[in-house]
Amino acid sequence: MTSLTDEQLVEAYLNRGDERAFGLLVERHQERLFGYLMGMVRDRSIASDLFQETFLRAIQAMNARRGSYEQQGRWLAWVMRIARNAALDHLRSRKKWQDVSPGSDDEGPSFWDRLPDEAPDAASLLGRADLWEEVEAAIEQLPPEQREVVLMRHQSELTFREIAELTDVSINTALGRMRYALINLRKLMKPEWFTDEPASSPSRPAASQASSVS
Incomplete structure (x- = not known):
């Protein structure tokens, strides 16, 4: 099965x-x-x-x-x-979430055209298992709507189309939120993270605390 x-x-x-x-x-x-x-x-x-x-x-x-x-x-x-x-x-x-309406991210150049050169470096670290705890701490400092799109894309592996549908925004807005998330993550990350060789390590911590429903 x-x-x-x-x-x-x-x-x-x-x-x-x-x-x-x-x-x-x-x-x-x-x-x-x-x-x-x-x-x-x-x-x-x-x-x-x-x-x-x-x-x-x-x-x-x-x-x-x-x-x-x-x-x-x-x-x-x-x-x-x-x-x-x-x-x-x-x-x-608990008043810890503020809905954000689609804004200027809906218009203008494509996501990849506007992405600064250093942002892809930040994206590459999202897959580093050996740095996951540090990267996770950085993700927690992002604004809620940026944190959410990073989690949906890199934790849950959803497409940007699915993210847009789930969050009720345009694809461009979803891409824009990822863009700003990567820019902010780059500022939060330590320079040595980009020079260290990825260590051989286990995958991200499993959801061991999440009890299965059967």
Whole structure:
């Protein structure tokens, strides 16, 4: 069953009530989802609660639409929207999130044309497992909307189109937020990080604190 696609696992859960299929979906994506939630709320206990809430909401939504549920894009993007809504509900309740309307990033040259030369260096460090704790600390200092797009792109591996749809902005705005995030990250990163050779190290910390929902 582990070789099945997300879509096939969803069908197995909806059509046959196979709870193992849903458990595999959770297991397959828990690190990405928990990493996103952890980056958003910056509290492991709260992130764990929101992780549980996300999959409970997903189960409820899928069961309510059993027989009429339709795949619209990737299942991960769909459940990421649920996770994002849960995180924003939490942040808004504590007045730690300010909605940002699409602005000047919608117009002008393309994202890559406007990106400063040093910004790609910052992007390359996002994949450095040996520096992940340091990079993660830098990401936490970004403005919320910039932090979110970095987490969605590099933690959850969503496309910019999916990020734009999830955050209800244009693709150019999503790209613009990434642009400014990389610029700000470059300022926060230490010069020696760019000269050190990547060390052989394990992948990013897994979402061990995120209990699976079965």
